[in-house]
Amino acid sequence: MAKYVYLLIALLIKVPAISQSDHILWFDEPAEYFEQSLVLGNGKMGASVFSGIKTDKIFLNDATFWSGEPVNAMMNPEAYKNIPLVREALNNEDYKLANELYKKVQGSFSESYAPIGTLFINFKHSKKAQNYKRSLDISNATARTNYNIAGTDFEREYFVSHPDKVMAMHYSTAGEEKLNFEIAFESEMKYEISQDGQTLAVNGYAPYHAEPIYNDVPDPVQFDANRGTRFTVRLQITETDGRIKISKNALSLSNASHATVLMSIETSFNGFDKNPATEGKDNASLAAQQLELASSKSFETLKEAHITDYQSFFNRVSLSLGDTSAPDIPTDERLYRYAKGAEDKNLEILYFQFGRYLLISSSRTKEVPANLQGIWNQHVRPPWSSNYTININTEENYWLAESANLSELHMPLMGFIENLSKTGKITAKTFYGINGWTASHNSDIWAMTNPVGGFGKGDPVWANWNMAGAWLSTHLYEHYIYTMDEVFLREKGYPLMKGAAEFCLEWLVQDKDGYYITSPSTSPENLFKTPEGYIGATLYGATSDLAIIRELFDQTIKASEILNIDSAFRNQLRTVREKLYPYKIGKDGSLQEWYYDWEDADPKHRHQSHLIGLHPGHHITPDKTPELAKAVERALEIKGDETTGWSKGWRINLWTRLWDGNRAYKMYRELLKPVKPSGLTFNYTGGGGTYPNLLDAHPPFQIDGNFGGAAAIIEMLMQSNENEIRILPALPxxxxxxxxxxxxxxxxxxxxxxxxxxxxxxxxxxxxxxxxxxxxxxxxxxxxxxxxxxxxxxxx
Missing domain, CATH: 2.60.40.1180 (Golgi alpha-mannosidase II)
Incomplete structure (x- = not known):
């Protein structure tokens, strides 16, 4: 109420309100839900800080902590024998039979990203707190909590350090009241707590299997003491004038004016193909070493190293959008004000830079890219397993990396693609009977590449899509063309691109007119409706398949020319590329999603995979292919602007590539629509937006909308290809x-x-x-x- 009184007085006496920050999130009360917490990370360890007054709750994660163990890529060795049967049904235009047969070309579901546990710092405060404020400064990746009790100012400061591999928490007082707190740990994992000198040590393990939340099965989470990834958490209090007490289950401090709490986390994950229980890293020793090294340094020394490291990435890009008169109010209220149409240019900048902050904080682990939730997850069976959904979501996570000057943070995805290529060769042989490598709808830290569905239980509309290897491979060339790193292209990028292209070459068949198409085919998660009224997923020649293949072939041809190798293979790609089934414009003027001019079962469906050629692809543009660009625009008009968070992020990028800055800006504002915390509520129809802590609301939480929305800002201001730079192409x-x-x-x-x-x-x-x-x-x-x-x- 006080802030509203202040604003009213400011207006009446014409005192200018303080402009809101473009780099600070702040709130005047503690977080109650995850979607209100402040997220921190060093690219591996993740922390979600609630900043309660009596209890400071912190969710803990590690990018390498998943359920499961190395995938058996040979899980369905004769699945490929069903492909000719599916194709025969499609040749006979029997789409229902083809759909049923295609279910036989399925394997297991992915594993799940798992939470480490929750840290509780329980305070013994004598009276009620006043003047409460918690904040996150994304310019230096530190969070603070401040309040006053009985005339004493309490302050907490938090960060997660990449150089020192610890989370550091500093607590201090200024006044007569003292710090008195107890630290406890809880987890839904199997674990034990022990005392090691002045250190509290937690050792446990993940389930060897966690079933996706949408599968209702007995015993969905399965533990075995001899299986699964191990973890260690170690906690220590340093730099204090108080009295430290440690027991088996808790670490406490009394009568202190200041204290630093340090925490290290390590897991036994040792690579996608290593059993984490028998071939894993020594997580206990690693966590102990990290904590010992960090504890020899002061909080300020740790903080200085953390900020220097973080800002070496963050400070590369700055953005200003002119003067703003938006008032200085809490971030959640700021979102509501903005949703009513108010001006807040610094909020628009904050959201952009928050996307960069999240990528720096979640993508610095070799071969382990940011997942559906980055690195922040509280659930043992999280939404969509918090896995790698590679029919759009993982790709969207990395649209920001190169253009936002964070190329190094793209590298975890590069390493992951290389892992996928190894299991993907087996998938190509056993599920499709061909060479090269492929990946499908979902993956996990174990580089699973098979079509999912639980061996025939899944609907092909989402389970059987197989173009992820081809789509992900375009990131390899994007990394090259931004960095011009020819060594990378020669040694890593091109061999992987070639393998994905080889799969596509052998997967393509010719239609009755001699055009190359995919068969069988699906368009991610979307259904067609035939003139006879049949609604299905399995067909041939889906536009999205061919768009991805066009993009991959174009880039592989260019890479071959740059490296001056594989001329025969290059010519083969050119020949097939020229005979791919062409784009078609439907009777409604939109770009067809299907081989025939069929309707969508849901015309406003959240996926728009058939538009990949415009974005993130490059072979549809308003100037070089104006008719196709117009058809894309019509498709977007039909779909409308109301959609889920990640989908809205993609549509904004599509409008920027059509050079319609005002339409893109309209949707960017809508992406920041405030959404209340929703827990595990799945909502495809209510539209996405932004939670109070600026995380993307699908809903529920998915991080891809943050990354896609931030990437679109750059697309509004600058677009490029190998030969040209277009300035202010979609400026609103x-x-x-x-x-x-x-x-x-x-x-x-x-x-x-x-x-x-x-x-x-x-x-x-x-x-x-x-x-x-x-x-x-x-x-x-x-x-x-x-x-x-x-x-x-x-x-x-």
Whole structure:
């Protein structure tokens, strides 16, 4: 109530309200739900901080802590024998039979990302707290909690350090009241707590199997003391003037004015193909070593190293969108104000930079990319297993990486793709009877690549899609074209791309007119409706399949030319690429999703996979393929703007590629629509948005909308391909002035840009070498000769 009184007085006496921050989230009460907590991470360890007054609850995660063990890729060795039968049914246009037969080409479900447990810091406060505030500063990745009790100021500060591999928590008071608290740990894992000198040690293990939450089966979570990934949590109090007491189950402090709590977490995960129980890392020793090294340093030393490391990524990009008059109110109330149409340019910047913050915080573990929830999850059976859903969601997680100058954080995905290629070769042989490698709808830390569905129990509409290997492989070329790292392309990228392309070459068949199509085929999670009224998923020649294959073939051809290798294979790709079944425009003017001009069972379906050629692909553009771009626009109009969080993030990017900045901006505002905490409530129809802590609401929570929405900001301001840079291609009217510095363009360029009245007034291109680039702004274009280093460009 006090803040509203302040704002009213400020208006009456014409005192300007303080502008809201573009890098701080803050709240005036503790978190009650996860979706209100403040998330911290060092790319491996994740912490969700609730900042309660009497109990400071913290959810703990580790990127490498999953249920399960190495996948048996040979789980269905004769599944491929069903492919000819499915194709025969499709040749006879018997889609119902094809759909039933395709269920025989299924394997197991993925495993689940698991929570480590919950830390409780229980305080003994004498009176009620006042002047409460908790905040997260994403410019230095630290969180704070402040309040006053009986005239004493209490402060807590938290961060998770990548250099020192610990979570550090500093508690202090200024006044007569003292710190008195007890630290306890609880988990739904199997675990034991012990005392090791002045350290509290927790050792436990994950289930060897956790069934997806949408499968109602007996004993869905299965533990065995001799199976599953091990974990260790170690806690220690340092730098204190109080009295430390430790028992078997708790660590306590009394009569202190200050204290630092350090925590290390390690798991036995040792690679996707190593049994974590018998071939795992020594998690107990690793956690002990990390804590011992960190405890020899002061909190300020740890903090300085943490901030220096974090800011080496975060400070690469800055964004300004001009003056703002938005008041300084808590972030949750700020979202509601914005949803009513109020101006808050700094909230728009905050959401963009929060996406970069989340990627830095969740994607720094070799071969373990950010999952559906980044690294933050409280459930043993989380939504969609918090796995890698690789029919869009994992890809969307990384749209931000290169353009937002976080290329190193793309590397965990690169390593994961290499792991998938190994199990994917077996999947290609056993499920499809062909060479190359492939991956399907879902995966997990064990690099599972088989079609899911529980060996025939799943609907092919989601279970049987098999183009993930091809789609993920386009990230390899994207990494190259942003970094121009030819060593990576030669040694890692191209061999993986070639393997995915080989699978596609052998998977394609020719239709009655000689065009190459996929058969059988599905369009991710969407259903068609035939003129006869049949609703199904399995057909041939889905547009999304062919769009992905076009993109992969184009990039593999380019990579082969750059490396000057595999000319025969390159020519084979070209020949087939030219004979792929062409895009078709339906009677309603939209780009067809299906081989025939059939209706969607749900015209407003959240997936828009047939539009991949526009985004994230590059072979549909308004200038080079205007009819197809118009058909994409019509498809988006039919689908509408109301959709789930990740889907809205994708649609914003699609509108930016159509150069409609105002439509993209409209949807960006809608992406920030406040959503109340929903727990495990699955809601496909209510529309996505943003939870109070700025995490994306599918709902429930999925992190891909954060990453997709942040990536779209850059697409509004700059788009590029190997040969050209387009400036302000989708700038909305609301952003008539501003500046951006440090974003990346394909070709290895770094861009600094200022604009006024929607016109660029300053452009600086940092080039890694002497180069030529075609610069475009609206209908104007100019070929620019670039020298190595900074190049200041004068506009027409």
């Amino acid at each position: 009217d609301a952003w008539d002035q501003g500046s951006v510095k440090g974003i990346r363009a394909r070709g290895g360029f770094e861009i600094d840009l200022d604009w006024v009245n929607k016109q660029p007034v300053n452009l600086n291109i940092h080039s890694p070498r002497e180069n030529t680039v075609l610069l475009k702004f609206g209908s104007k274009e100019k070929e620019i000769q670039l020298k190595k280093g900074a190049n200041s460009i004068l506009f027409w």
